[in-house]
Each structure stands twice: as C-alpha cells, then as structure tokens.
Amino acid sequence: xxxxxxxxxxxxxxxxxxxxxxPVPDRLVQAALDAYAWRTIDAELAELAFDSLADQDAALVRxxxxxxxxxxxxxxLTIEVEVTAAGPARRLIGQxxxxxxxxxxxxxxxxxxxxxxxxxxRFAAERLRAGPVSMRFGPAPGEGRPAVVTExxxx
Amino acid sequence: MPTDPEWSRRAGDLVAAAARGDDAAWKALVExxxxxxxSVTRAYRLGSADAADVFQVTWLRLAEHIxxxxxxxxxxxxxxxxxxxxALRASRASARVFLTDDDAVFDAQxxxxxxxxxxxxxxxxxxxxxxxxxxxxxxxxxxxxxxxxTPAPSYTEVAAALGRPVGSIGPTRARCLRLLREKLA
Numbered sequence: 001x002x003x004x005x006x007x008x009x010x011x012x013x014x015x016x017x018x019x020x021x022x023p024v025p026d027r028l029v030q031a032a033l034d035a036y037a038w039r040t041i042d043a044e045l046a047e048l049a050f051d052s053l054a055d056q057d058a059a060l061v062r063x064x065x066x067x068x069x070x071x072x073x074x075x076x077l078t079i080e081v082e083v084t085a086a087g088p089a090r091r092l093i094g095q096x097x098x099x100x101x102x103x104x105x106x107x108x109x110x111x112x113x114x115x116x117x118x119x120x121x122r123f124a125a126e127r128l129r130a131g132p133v134s135m136r137f138g139p140a141p142g143e144g145r146p147a148v149v150t151e152x153x154x155x
Numbered sequence: 156m157p158t159d160p161e162w163s164r165r166a167g168d169l170v171a172a173a174a175r176g177d178d179a180a181w182k183a184l185v186e187x188x189x190x191x192x193x194s195v196t197r198a199y200r201l202g203s204a205d206a207a208d209v210f211q212v213t214w215l216r217l218a219e220h221i222x223x224x225x226x227x228x229x230x231x232x233x234x235x236x237x238x239x240x241x242a243l244r245a246s247r248a249s250a251r252v253f254l255t256d257d258d259a260v261f262d263a264q265x266x267x268x269x270x271x272x273x274x275x276x277x278x279x280x281x282x283x284x285x286x287x288x289x290x291x292x293x294x295x296x297x298x299x300x301x302x303x304x305t306p307a308p309s310y311t312e313v314a315a316a317l318g319r320p321v322g323s324i325g326p327t328r329a330r331c332l333r334l335l336r337e338k339l340a
Contacts, residue, residue, distance in 0.1 A: 010335065011303070011332065013284060014302075017281055017284060018300070020281075024189045024193040028189070028193070032210070035211065039218040039219060041222065053244060053248050130204075134219070151219060152219060153212065154208035154209070154212050154241070
C-alpha cells in the first residue's frame, strides 16, 4: 500500500509527460484570448434549445444525415436554423418566430457576415467555414427591443 | 492540488474583472483553465478538428456568459461542464459516441493506442510510463488525463468534466494510480 506523497509524485510525473506530449496548441490559446473580443454586453442571450445532432437518437445521427436542425430561444423569440454541409463549407437557412424583420450578423471565426431577414423572418447565408458560429439579431431601426445573440455552436 | 476556497475566490475575482472589461483578467482565466479544457478534449479522445472546435466554443461561451454566471467562483467547473457537453456533442457528430460507462467498449477503442512524439519517449522512463498508462482501463485513463492537466485542476473541476460526483474522484484516483504503479513494477 502506497501513501499519498507517492500518489502525488506519480501524478506530477504524468502531468509533466502530458505537458510535453500533448500541450495546448499555441493557436488555440490565441483563439481563447481572441474570444474575449466577441462578448456582447447589451444583447439578450438566446440559448440553444434543440440540436438534432445531440438531441435525437444516436442511431439516427449515425446515418448519413445531411441537415442539422438547431433551435435557439430568447424571451418572445425563437430562432430556427437548418445547417447543411457541403464539404468544408456550411450553409445556414434560418427563420425568426414570430416572423419579423431584423439585421442578422453571422459571427464566425474572424469575420462577420451581415444579411437581413425577409418579411417572413427568413434569412440565409452560404459558404461559411466549418467551426464555431453565433448569430446576432439587431432590431429594425425604430424598434425599441434589445438585440438578441445566440449561444456559440460549432457547425 | 490547490485548496478549493482559495482557488475559487481568485477565479471569482477574475470573472468579475473580466466582466467589467479587464483584458488582463481574461488572459489570466485563459492561462488558468486552458489546460483543463484541453485535457477534456484529450480525455474524450476527440480528433484534432473536433478538439479545436470544443476548445474554442468553450471559451466563446464563457465570453458570452461572463457577466451572467450564477456562481463566478465556480467558473472552472462551469468551463469543464461546458467542454464535456461539447465534447459529447462532437463525438455524436462524428458518430463516435462515448456515452457509455462500459469499460469493454472503451477498452476495445484503446487497442490502437496513440503514437506520441518519439522525441519525448526516447527517455526510457517516459516511454515506460506512457506505455503503462495506455494499458490502464479506459475509466482510469479518462480520469487521469483530466488530473494531468496543467495547472492541476481541483477535484470539483475534474468531477464536472466527468459529470460524476466529486466524492468519487479521490478513491478512483487512488485505485488508478495503484494500478499504474503495479504495471510499472
């Protein structure tokens, strides 16, 4: 039977080995630092309420499912999004419920793609790179309600 | 391992400062917890693209929630929980589901092992230690990979990364380290 100091020593040896074999990649540390710039103070957060990848039966997900459905909820607003993959590119088709006009900023890696919803609250964006994405919905000019921003999610 | 109260107070202060716009506090959080989040991606055996996504999304989520955390002092556990959920989501997305407690399933996946950098393993002790580690039951590898994060995480954070009660960490750690020592003997 070994005592606690032996355990601590062995764990420390493993820690040093892991730090040499599998260090956090520098570019990811930089991405973590850069993430701070994306924070929004004034917007309401729409949380992820449904993800067909995570919430459906795993057996269904294993199939060659091309479309992924996401749903985000804020107070009084639901954002339904369909994600389609074509190789490394992603296509987003979304709709605001209830339908309303809004400016949509698709925040994605280092860039922002801006589109607008139509009268039915629909929007679309093509050729997005795979990776984390978040959408910010600004109200149409003249409307008093705050902007809504979705949680980040990898697509 | 740091003592939990001291660790939590410092983490809570950093979150409060970062929420007020203090860049240096955010940087300190990144330095403190990147190792833990990375260890979650290693523990759940994600490929490099999925690991990068999980790591980035976890930090982006914190940036989004920085002023809205119910318990800023438990930010480490919050990050570990977020990283675990995203790791499981990524596993599902890649049809590599790890939602199992069945060691046999994990052990079957262990068979291939990994090909760590030769340079590090040129040291006989390092090579021996890593080989022995890779023959441990999957449950032990999962726990030890989290404990192996730099800087050393608290048991509360490790428990959050596993989705298990904090009381289970100490006994499992002792059992796994004993097993590792036996393999090295």
